[in-house]
Amino acid sequence: MFKFVKNKINAIKLFSKNNEDSNKEIKVDIKLTTNIDKNISIIKEIMGLNKDFIIREFFLGERKSIRIALFYIDGMVEKTTINQSILKPLMYDVWMIKSDINQNLNTIETIKKTIVSVGDIELESSINLLIESCLTGNTVMLVDKYTEGLVISTAAWVARAIEEPKTEVVVRGPREGFTENITSNTVLIRRKICDPNLIFEAMKIGVRTKTKVAIAYINGIVDKKIVDEVKLRLGRIKIDAVLESGYIEQLIEDAPFSLFTTVGNSEKPDVVAAKMLEGRVAIITDGTPIVLTVPMLFGESFHSSEDYxxxxxxxxxxxxxxxxxxxxxxxxxxxxxxxxxxxxxxxxxxxxxxxxxxxxxxxxxxxxxxxxxxxxxxxxxxxxxxxxxxxxxxxxxxxxxxxxxxxxxxxxxxxxxxxxxxxxxxxxxxxxxxxxxxxxxxxxxxxxxxxxxxxxxxxxxxxxxxxxxxLRSFGIPYFAPFAPFVASDLKDSIIRAPLWLMNRRPYSLRPENSQREKANSLPQKQ
Amino acid sequence: MDIEDQKISGVQLTQLMICFICGSNILLTVSMTVAKQDIWLAILGGVVESLVFAIIYIFITKKYPNKTLIEINDLVFGSFLGKLVSTLYIIFFFLQGSAYLRIITNFFKSQIMPETPMFVLALALLIVCAYAVNKGFEVISRLSMLFLIFLMLEVAFVFVTGYSDMKFKNFLPIFDITMTDFIKSANIIGTTHFGEFVVFLMFFALLNNTSKGKNSNIKIYIISILSGGAILIVISVITIALIGNLAPIDNYPYFQAIRIINVRDILTRFEIITSINILAMVFFKICVYFYATVSGIRKILKLSSQSFLVLPIGIIMINTSLMLFKNPFEVTQFATEIFPLYGLVFEVLFPVLILVITQMKKLFVNR
Known part of the structure; x- marks a missing residue:
């Protein structure tokens, strides 16, 4: 009977896969041409009627010989950066161009290397990618006669400040919680763990939302198999929109038919840091303060950061x-x-x-x-x-x-x-x-x-x-310290043993490096 | 992971075997009717007897570390005779599973829920067993430690709360047992509680590589027999100390003994907790037999999967359990008179044959 149901599900899966293939949008990768007018018209055509899409055209140099166009979305960029660091140097401080322009130097390289004073700047030739980066808050700069455009990172928008989370309230412990901004979330974790082995790997999920997702783990602690499994499952997701980490949770969990959740989550950076230090992988999604952690054990839901x-x-x-x-x-x-x-x-x-x-x-x-x-x-x-x-x-x-x-x-x-x-x-x-x-x-x-x-x-x-x-969560037995019975992990299950006793990371999570503190850490008098 | 490829560790197997022994505790009355207050002596005898059995099994598992009983039969008896013996074994496992299903439903019907139809009780338990078997042997063996802890806590709780009601005078006169009765009761204990270990010859092949050490199977057998025997002795001591001469008369003496415990009129009649434990232990017993039947059929017919066998065999098992005995007394009679001999065929005769033929083959090959 179970087999029958399973076959049915597989059949549905296969069917939907075929469907998806036929419905796939055929996207032609359009490259930039040397003619800036043509480029602008193509971009205008793609962006259509968007009122918040700004195109700023101006000339560079003394003889106004070089045409430049800036593209950005109003409200998603920092205006002062554009005015002070891009427009002003290009329009007024062009002393470099004056002397160098006749020597047939690569103008776009010069702009990139010597004039625009913004930290993150890249060359890109595909119009699709240029528009995509424009939509994420970057500013795109096209220069006449060049088949490459500049992507200048100017993203800044109104975001919620870091506040105390409503759900995981503690009496003792840090008050800060994650926000909707993925960058500030990674910073919050980075500030907890000052270690070059802390790795954030970036992904984009969602055909239409292109949501930024970061996989975070600590190299040398986490079991590499878990990281690979997480990447594999995230890579398998084909969905048009990821609005919250719950979408990802439901698409990567081990037991979709179970009443019990096999993916953990938290809203507090100290909790996520602690879980990563035990050998878990965190999945941070842009646009939500809820960070997923896998693998999850059943007993984990009874733990609070305050316990420690x-x-x-x-x-x-x-x-x-x-x-x-x-x-x-x-x-x-x-x-x-x-x-x-x-x-x-x-x-x-x-x-x-x-x-x-x-x-x-x-x-x-x-x-x-x-x-x-x-x-x-x-x-x-x-x-x-x-x-x-x-x-x-x-x-x-x-x-x-x-x-x-x-x-x-x-x-x-x-x-x-x-x-x-x-x-x-x-x-x-x-x-x-x-x-x-x-x-x-x-x-x-x-x-x-x-x-x-x-x-x-x-x-x-x-x-x-x-x-x-x-149940299993990413290969780890879900009910771990109890069944299979792992005696050494019981010290952090029904009870919480003193910190000086918990000198090893949980065995159930199979960490690569299991030593947490030195073996005999009992506080001693002089 | 495929259900058939699941591996278990030696520790988990030991825990499951202890649970498996404790599953027979519901049949304590059978040997008690023979041995009376000297039941502890009979248990010691049974443990010694089972250690002899264990030697046979240890040798077999050592000779064929990666083979299940079905494959061993094929190797030893040849393809046709081996299949025949394997079929007999599968029928034995199946009937044992059905019998235990009947025993537990009898128990609940007669002691706790007299108005519920037996079929409903059997069905409810078998659904859970089928689910567990479908999830694989790994799950069953992993779960055993949890219930073993429950059992130990319960026995300790009963011992502490019932201590004031215990009369150790009940053990007198000591050694008041004839040699025949002693051998008979020891044999009952040996065959029903420990001898059913023969089913684990199906599962030693599932041990993972780290647990396949040189003497790991010796350790597994010895530890499980000794700790199972210890739990059995504690339970029978509690029973005899609490109700004495009434124990051999009753069908479920341990259960009846707990009814007597009364702590200041607050903790009274908590035998329901004991019934939960008995149910959990018999659950393991049925699961192990059920799994052995299903995987045996898979092995003998060389099927690629076994999950589709679970439901039909489960349905047949319920019906068999209802048809197997006419009434609870027949169960007791079967366990006292017939099983100690009928079980020996599968528990000793065939394993010894396997050993002897293996050794003979070795001799001939060496010449």
Whole structure:
């Protein structure tokens, strides 16, 4: 059966591949001609009616013999650079040209080497590439009688400042977060890791968006196979637009049919740096503050950067609480349903009597009750996320008073169920990464628990564990420190061992260089 | 990666084998009816017997390190007879898997969920087993350590909470067992708990190269038998200490023993946790037999893939498990009277034959 589905998927893949080939736009690479008027008209034709596309024509030299044209997109370039470093030297400070022009020197080389005072400047002859660089904020300069144009980097546009990210809030630790600008994001990482082995490899993904994507890793730590795999998968992406790193995540992940995500992400440069130092690869996408990190392990979602910045004892306790809260958020309602429906003997007798009194008169079976309450909670949560903040208070009043208080008073839902659902709801906020898969699993487990009791829940648990164990993220077993059981990596899983004990990088990630600090790093007195 | 090419490490195989032994703990009652309070003695006897079995298996795995049982049969018995023996083995594995499916559904039906149809219970478990088998042997063996830890935590928890209720007087009179009964009960332990190791001759070929050291298979067998035996002894000691003479009467003595534990009226009747553990351990047992059946059929018919076999064999397994026994007592009778002899054919007779023929062939070739 699985084979059948797989074959179908392969067939669809093959079909779409053929389709894509026939639909491919035939792009002729147009080269620059020696006639500048012709060049300008070609570029004008391609750019069409764009109002923000500026063409500036002027003459160079004393006798106004050399025609020059500048192209740029208004708003994406830094005007002062164009005025001060390109136009001014070319139009006024042409003392060089005056003497050299008659000696038949290469004008464009002279302009590049001696006149334009901008850092990044390149020669390019293809009109397509010139327009592309123009669209990314560069300024293109064409010189008459030359079949090459100059690409001068002048990109600058309004960007958000570096702020504290909204999602990964910490009490202790750096406050800065990534922004939408890929250059500033790479700088943020570079400032954390001052090492020439830190490599940023650039790519462009998206036929129409041409989104800049950088693959970042630390040479000598990361397993080279992972880097190659990442490059291979990124290279396979053929899509017209990449608007957010989520597009890339969904197109490179190992298990697209799984509830669990196999690609990690973070919004904080210190977190990404730490992950790269453990042997992971980061994928930075232009236009989004979310940076992807692969391979991802299941336990990674329970880690916070603060765990490592604060002292280990309380943080280990917090880690245990986090794991516990995921278990509660998935299993609490279903276990409650199973206990009240099938296994009443497990509940201590006094508690059981209280619960029986509370449940008396409620019309629905526990399973239905739990299901309805959890769905109600999901509705409330979604409403709370989407609504503007002032309206949000109304939601909480409706949620707490009407649904919580009134349903119990009216005898529709028993009060222990409300308590269990409330506990589940609070616990579900702790694990953000697995929160979405947990909400779906919770509903499934409620149904199984209502039908098959503890037997069904155990079977469901085994199913989920088998699934987690079978997952791989870029060749690394997803459920790594637990199954396969890697004893040495347990020091950074359910607990967080003291830093002086974690002198080796996680074995599960197969780093090339596993030594993190010297073997005996216990702080010592003089 | 293809499911058939998956490799496992020696440590993972050891963990899986311990889980495999613990899967038989549900059948503790069978030997307990014979050995009564001297069950620990029977277990020691069974461990010794299984160590003898292990010597045979160790020799076989050493002679044919990269071959599964099916291929060994072909090499040793020739193409036709070998296929016949392999077919018998596959039927044995299949029936064992079905029997354990029946045993666990019996347990849940009689003890925990009396009104749920047995078919539903069997179906639910087999879906998970089929999923695990479809994901490959690597996944099954990797998962074993997790459940082994659960099991150990549970046993430790039971021991601590039940300590005040334990009466070690229950072990008296000591050595109150006839020689026949001792041999009989030791043989039951040896064949059901440990002798079923014969199925792992199918999986030693899956060991990765780093685990194929000189004495790695000796280590794997010895460690798993000893730790499995240790867990078995602890469980039976807890059982006898808690309920004493009632233990041999009950069908699921360990489970019944835990019902007695009562810590200040707060922790009562948590046998449901034990049932979860029993289910998890039997899950491994069924998975291993299921996988052995499926991969055996693949090997014998020289198929390129095995995942399409999982569903049909699973369906047949459910039906077989429902038809195999009329009632739970027949299971007990089968395990006490028939299996200790019927199992020996596959666990000892054929492996010894394999060994002897291999040695003979070697002698003739040398001449």
């Amino acid at each position: 910045y604060s002292r280990p004892y309380y943080m280990s306790f917090v880690r245990i609480i986090r794991y516990l809260s995921l278990i509660i958020s998935i299993f609490a309602p279903s276990v409650f349903v199973a206990l009240t429906t099938f296994h009443q003997e497990v509940i201590p007798t006094p508690l059981f009597f209280t619960m029986a009194v509370a449940r008396e008169g409620t019309p629905f079976p526990a399973m239905l009750e739990a299901f309805v309450m959890i769905v109600t909670f999901e509705i409330l949560r979604e409403a709370g996320v989407r609504l503007p903040r002032p309206v949000g208070q109304a939601i909480s009043i409706v949620g707490a008073l009407v649904i919580g208080e009134a349903t119990v008073q009216a005898g529709i839902v028993s009060s222990p169920m409300v308590i269990v659902v409330a506990l589940t709801a609070i616990a579900s906020f702790i694990s953000v990464v697995h929160g979405d898969s947990a909400s779906i699993l919770r509903l499934i487990f409620i149904i199984i628990g209502g039908i098959l009791g503890a037997y069904g829940i155990t079977i469901g648990l085994i199913f989920v564990l088998v699934h987690l164990t079978s």
